[in-house]
Amino acid sequence: MPTNVFFNHAVATEQHLVEDLIVESLRMYGHDVLYLPRQIVEEDTIFTEDVQATFGDAYSVEMYLSNVEGYEGQEDLATKFGVDINDDAEFIMSVRTWERFVSLDSNLVVSARPNEGDLIYFPMTGHLFEIRFVSDPDPFYQLGKIYVFKMQVSLFEYSGEDFDTGTSADLVEADQAYTIELTMTGSGNYTHGENLTTVIDGVTTTVGEVVLWQPQANKLTIKDNTKTLQIGDVLTGVTSTTARPIGSIVDVLTFENLSSAQNKDFEDKDSNYLDFSEVNPFGEP
Known part of the structure; x- marks a missing residue:
């Protein structure tokens, strides 16, 4: 039996009203952040990942930070390679803002929504976050339409990317490169x-x-x-x-002459164990 033709749950005027209220709320309680699309310079076709990436564009948009009590994730962990900082968060962005200011960028893999791998610069803390997952149907088609994107992000780990946005986000490269x-x-x-x-x-x-x-x-x-x-x-x-x-x-990365440093001792003693005159010093010839 078909639904009643006299009732329509997707009235355009009501959709626009809800969207206006959501956008107004994000602009009242949100933060001004920078959205940085990732531009893949060189791609590994075997592992389908970017070998070298650059960030040349930055779009100022408003986003709401859902984590009002602090970052999520495993936070700070002491590992054998040092302190590993795992700060996760959730940012919310309106579909209207995305379509008006970001969706036309030529470097986007998918223009219909934020892309995994793109970055969000949070000026209040000076941190860069990398988008890990985008949940678009949440809330699930309220009045028959999607109004926001919810982005699960984690703290960005710099690994040689090039930043040329002309904004304060470039300071991350200057500090860590x-x-x-x-x-x-x-x-x-x-x-x-x-x-x-x-x-x-x-x-x-x-x-x-x-x-x-x-x-x-x-x-x-x-x-x-x-x-x-x-x-x-x-x-x-x-x-x-x-x-x-x-x-x-x-x-600037040269080690200081510290009494506790052992790198020079290892360098001097490794010749007693490895014969680099051979073709394969780590195994059978």
């Missing part, structure tokens, strides 16, 4: 964020990106280093056209 500090000679000023090139075997090659330039101390901090630099190499800024030779190189 592997960098090299150089003392430059000559004259001229570099520009923050510009690429650096040098001539290697007669070929102009990009060797890094400027993270910090201290003109008074002539100290240049670079990231995304692709070549082994040597004292005397001339680094040219693509934007500023400044060309200055390297006076000295300081690796």
Whole structure:
């Protein structure tokens, strides 16, 4: 027996009213965050995962943080590799905001909803969260329509991604990326964020990106280093056209000379156990 034709549970005016109330509530009680779509530069076709990714766009949208009593997850755990921070949360975003401000981005795998793997920057805490799961039919078709996306997120672990959004989200890369500090000679000023090139075997090659330039101390901090630099190499800024030779190189990740450090002892003693003159020192020839 068919349903009664005189009753309609999906009245457009009522749907718009509910949606207006939800959007207004999110703008009243939510937070301004940045949505960063992931752009896959290189993909592993075997494991179907991104080998190298970049984030070049950032959209300012409002989201509601459901976790009012703190982050979820296993929180902080002491492991053999150090302290592992597992902070999970749930963000809620309106479908209307998504369609108006984010859905037209060309880097989205699926434009109909937020994508797993994209990032959310929370300015209040300065943290980046990675979207793990998106629940779209919740609430389940109230008055015959979906109004919000619920996103399960976890704290983002930086692993060499490139951030060029021009927002405060780029500070995550500046703080956690592997960098090299150089003392430059000559004259001229570099520009923050510009690429650096040098001539290697007669070929102009990009060797890094400027993270910090201290003109008074002539100290240049670079990231995304692709070549082994040597004292005397001339680094040219693509934007500023400044060309200055390297006076000295300081690796900021070099271990300090601590009395408790044993890395040098292991390096000296491993030659007594492994013969690297063989083709396969770890097994049978």
